[in-house]
Amino acid sequence: MLKIENLHVAVGDNKVLNGLDLEIPTGEVHAIMGPNGSGKSTLAHVLAGRPGYEVTAGSVTYDGRDLLALEPEERAHEGVFLGFQYPVEIPGVNNVYLLKAALNAQRKHHGLPEVDAFEFLNLVREKMKLMKMDESFLSRGVNEGFSGGEKKRNEILQMLVLEPRLAVLDETDSGLDIDALKVVANGVNTLRSPEKSVVLVTHYQRLLDYVVPDHVHVLVRGKIARSGDRTLALELEKRGYDWVTEDETTPRNYALHDKTASTANQDAQFRGDPGAA
Amino acid sequence: MSAVLATRIAEDFAAAAHASGDLQRQRAMQALTERGLPTSRDENWKYVNLRPLEKVRFTPATGEPQAPVTAQDLPAPVAHYCRYTFIDGVFAPALSAPTPNAGVLVKSMKAAAARANPISTPDLRFALLNEAFATDGAQILVEPGTDCQTCVELVFVAATEGKAGASYPRVSFHVGAGAQVGLIERHVSIGSDASFINCAVDVSVARDASVKHYRVQQTGARAIWFDTLTARLAENARYQLHSASLGALSARSTVHVQLAGERSEVGLFNVSVGGKNQVHDTFALVEHIAANARTEQSFRGISAGRARVAFNGKIIVRKGAHGTDSRQSLRGLLAGADAEIDVRPQLEIYTDDVRCNHGATAGKLDDNMLFYLLSRGLDRETAQRLLKWAFLEDVVAKIEVPELRRQIEQSLAGQLNEAAALKELL
Ligand SMILES: Nc1ncnc2c1ncn2[C@@H]1O[C@H](COP(=O)(O)OP(=O)(O)O)[C@@H](O)[C@H]1O
Ligand SMILES: [Mg+2]
Numbered sequence: 001m002l003k004i005e006n007l008h009v010a011v012g013d014n015k016v017l018n019g020l021d022l023e024i025p026t027g028e029v030h031a032i033m034g035p036n037g038s039g040k041s042t043l044a045h046v047l048a049g050r051p052g053y054e055v056t057a058g059s060v061t062y063d064g065r066d067l068l069a070l071e072p073e074e075r076a077h078e079g080v081f082l083g084f085q086y087p088v089e090i091p092g093v094n095n096v097y098l099l100k101a102a103l104n105a106q107r108k109h110h111g112l113p114e115v116d117a118f119e120f121l122n123l124v125r126e127k128m129k130l131m132k133m134d135e136s137f138l139s140r141g142v143n144e145g146f147s148g149g150e151k152k153r154n155e156i157l158q159m160l161v162l163e164p165r166l167a168v169l170d171e172t173d174s175g176l177d178i179d180a181l182k183v184v185a186n187g188v189n190t191l192r193s194p195e196k197s198v199v200l201v202t203h204y205q206r207l208l209d210y211v212v213p214d215h216v217h218v219l220v221r222g223k224i225a226r227s228g229d230r231t232l233a234l235e236l237e238k239r240g241y242d243w244v245t246e247d248e249t250t251p252r253n254y255a256l257h258d259k260t261a262s263t264a265n266q267d268a269q270f271r272g273d274p275g276a277a
Numbered sequence: 278m279s280a281v282l283a284t285r286i287a288e289d290f291a292a293a294a295h296a297s298g299d300l301q302r303q304r305a306m307q308a309l310t311e312r313g314l315p316t317s318r319d320e321n322w323k324y325v326n327l328r329p330l331e332k333v334r335f336t337p338a339t340g341e342p343q344a345p346v347t348a349q350d351l352p353a354p355v356a357h358y359c360r361y362t363f364i365d366g367v368f369a370p371a372l373s374a375p376t377p378n379a380g381v382l383v384k385s386m387k388a389a390a391a392r393a394n395p396i397s398t399p400d401l402r403f404a405l406l407n408e409a410f411a412t413d414g415a416q417i418l419v420e421p422g423t424d425c426q427t428c429v430e431l432v433f434v435a436a437t438e439g440k441a442g443a444s445y446p447r448v449s450f451h452v453g454a455g456a457q458v459g460l461i462e463r464h465v466s467i468g469s470d471a472s473f474i475n476c477a478v479d480v481s482v483a484r485d486a487s488v489k490h491y492r493v494q495q496t497g498a499r500a501i502w503f504d505t506l507t508a509r510l511a512e513n514a515r516y517q518l519h520s521a522s523l524g525a526l527s528a529r530s531t532v533h534v535q536l537a538g539e540r541s542e543v544g545l546f547n548v549s550v551g552g553k554n555q556v557h558d559t560f561a562l563v564e565h566i567a568a569n570a571r572t573e574q575s576f577r578g579i580s581a582g583r584a585r586v587a588f589n590g591k592i593i594v595r596k597g598a599h600g601t602d603s604r605q606s607l608r609g610l611l612a613g614a615d616a617e618i619d620v621r622p623q624l625e626i627y628t629d630d631v632r633c634n635h636g637a638t639a640g641k642l643d644d645n646m647l648f649y650l651l652s653r654g655l656d657r658e659t660a661q662r663l664l665k666w667a668f669l670e671d672v673v674a675k676i677e678v679p680e681l682r683r684q685i686e687q688s689l690a691g692q693l694n695e696a697a698a699l700k701e702l703l
C-alpha cells in the first residue's frame with residue numbers, strides 16, 4: 001500500500017529525515033518507535049502533506065501513485081488519515097459539522113451523493129459509543145477545551161467515521177490513562193482489516209499490548225535503525241534506545257521512559273511545545 | 278474641515294428653514310462651526326474616508342422618495358418586536374406596525390414636537406451635524422420596571438441619493454429604573470444605494486435596568502454612513518450593544534459609553550466585514566467614571582479585496598473608578614493582499630486597583646487550523662471560509678435574538694462567499 005524510498009526531508013536548515021526506507025503492505029499494522037526528535041512526527045506530516053517540509057530526495061508511493069504530488073485534501077480523499085500528535089483546537093467550527101463536511105468531501109470525490117442526515121447521525125452515534133464519548137462533544141467546537149485524552153479520542157472518532165485505508169496515528173497514546181488507552185486501542189482495532197493499513201507512531205510500548213503490530217521499526221536520527229516483530233518493542237522497553245544506537249559513532253543518551261513519568265506529567269509533555277519535546 | 282466644506286454646510290443650514298430658525302439647532306451649528314468636522318489628520322479619524330462629504334448635500338431629504346418604498350422592500354420583521362420605519366430619517370406610519378407595549382412610549386419627534394436631549398459630549402461632531410439638521414427621529418421612553426425584552430425595532434431606510442439630500446436618523450432611548458428592554462436598530466438602503474446618512478443615537482439606562490441593543494448597518498454599496506452613539510449607565514445598569522457592520526462604501530461609527538453608576542456593566546460586541554473598496558471604521562470609547570463597573574468588548578473584523586477595516590477600542594478609567602474590570606478582545610483577519618486591517622486597543626488609567634485585560638491581534642488565518650481541515654479532506658476554499666465563519670461566530674453567537682442572528686449570519690455568509698469568489702484570499 002505504502003512504499004517510502006530513500007526519503008530525505010528538511011525543515012528549514014534542519015535535515016530531519018535522512019534516507020528513510022519503509023514499506024507498509026496492505027492489511028498490516030506497523031509501529032514506528034524512536035526517541036524524541038528522531039523525526040517520527042515529521043514523517044507523519046510529510047505523509048499528510050503539511051507545508052513547510054521540504055522533500056529533498058526520495059519518493060513515497062501510495063497504491064502505486066506518487067503520494068507527494070497530491071494536495072493534503074486529495075490525500076484525505078484517497079484514504080490517508082493523520083491522527084495528530086497535537087490535535088488543533090478550532091473554536092467556532094462545530095465538531096459534528098467537520099465530521100460531516102469531511103465525510104461528504106470524500107464521498108464527493110468518489111462520485112457519491114451527500115450522506116443522508118439521519119444515517120450520518122446514527123453512524124456518528126455508534127462510533128461515539130465505541131469511543132466512550134458523550135454526545136455533547138458533537139455540538140462543541142472542534143477540540144475546543146477538550147482534555148488531552150478527549151482530543152485523542154476525537155481523532156480516533158474522526159478516523160472511524162472516515163474509514164481511511166491508511167491511518168497514520170502520531171502518538172495517539174501519549175497523555176492517556178490506562179482506561180482511555182484501551183478505548184483508543186479498541187478504536188484502532190475496529191478499523192483493522194485486510195484492506196487497511198495502520199502506522200502507529202508511539203513513544204511507549206504500552207499501546208502495543210493492545211494493538212498488536214505486525215512489524216516494529218525504530219527511527220533514529222531520520223532513518224530506520226532497526227526493524228523486527230513485536231518482540232523488538234519489548235526489547236526496547238527493557239534496554240532503551242541506547243541499545244539501538246550503540247553502534248553509531250556518537251552515541252546519544254535517549255531514555256525510553258522518563259522514570260518518574262506518571263500520566264499527569266505525560267499530559268504536561270503532551271501539552272508542551274512539540275519542538276521542545 | 279476644509280473651508281469649502283464649512284461653507285457648504287453653513288449654506289445648506291441657512292437654506293433649511295426648519296433648522297436656521299431654531300435655537301437648539303443654531304447652537305449645534307455654532308458648536309460645529311467652531312470645532313469643524315474632523316479630518317484624517319485627527320488622531321481618531323485617520324482611517325475614515327471623509328472625502329465623499331464634499332459631494333453631498335446636507336439639507337435633509339424630504340422622506341418622500343420618487344419610487345415608493347413598500348413593506349416587501351424592508352427586511353423581514355422579527356417576531357414580537359414592534360416595527361417603526363423611518364424613510365430618510367422621517368417617520369413612515371404606513372410602514373410601521375406599532376402595537377402598544379405596556380410601559381413603552383415610542384414617539385416620532387416631529388409628530389410630537391418632541392426634542393431629543395442636546396448632544397453634549399465633546400468629540401461627537403457628526404452628532405452636532407445631525408442635531409443641526411435632523412427633522413424627525415424616534416423617541417423611546419421606557420417606564421421604570423417595564424419588562425419588554427422583545428420590544429421595539431427601528432428600521433431606518435435611506436432612499437435619496439446623497440447629492441440630492443441627506444438622511445438623519447435620530448434615536449433618543451431612555452430606559453427607566455429596573456426595566457428590561459430589547460431594541461433592534463437597522464439601517465438599510467432602498468432606492469438609491471448612494472445615500473449620505475448621518476445617524477445620532479443617545480441612550481440612557483437608569484439604575485438596575487438592562488438593555489440589549491442590536492444594530493445592523495446594511496446600507497447600499499455606495500452609501501456614506503456616519504454614526505454617533507452615546508450611552509450613559511446609572512448604578513447597576515446593564516447595556517449590551519451588538520453591532521454588525523456589513524454595508525456602505527464608507528462607514529464610520531463613533532461610540533461613547535459612560536459608566537457613570539457603580540457596578541454598571543457594558544458589553545460591546547462588534548463584527549465588521551468589508552470587501553471590495555469598502556471602508557469600515559469604528560471608534561469605541563468606554564469611560565469608567567464610577568467604581569466597580571465592568572466592560573467587555575469584543576471585535577471581529579475581516580477585510581478582503583481592497584477594503585479597510587479599522588477598530589479603535591479605547592477605555593479610560595477615571596480617578597475614583599476603582600475596582601474597574603475591563604476585558605477587550607479585538608481581532609482582525611486579513612483576507613486579501615490589498616486589504617487593510619487595523620485594530621487598536623487603548624487604555625488610559627487614572628486610578629489604582631483596576632483589572633484591565635486586553636488582547637488585540639491582526640493577521641491571516643491560522644496555518645495549523647487550515648492544515649487540520651485540509652487533512653480531513655475539506656477543500657481549501659471551504660476550509661478558509663469555515664475558519665472565517667468561525668472567527669466571526671465567536672462574537673455573532675452572542676446575539677440572543679435567534680431570527681436576527683440568522684439574518685445576520687446569512688448576510689455574513691453571502692459576504693464571505695463573495696469575498697471568496699474573488700480568489701484573492703491568502
Ligand atoms: N516545524 C518545525 N520547525 C523546526 N524544526 C522542526 C519542525 N518540525 C520538526 N522539527 C525538528 O525536526 C526534528 C524531528 O522532530 P519530530 O519529527 O517532531 O520528532 P519526533 O516526532 O520523533 O519527536 C527535531 O529536531 C525538531 O526540532
Ligand atoms: Mg512527535
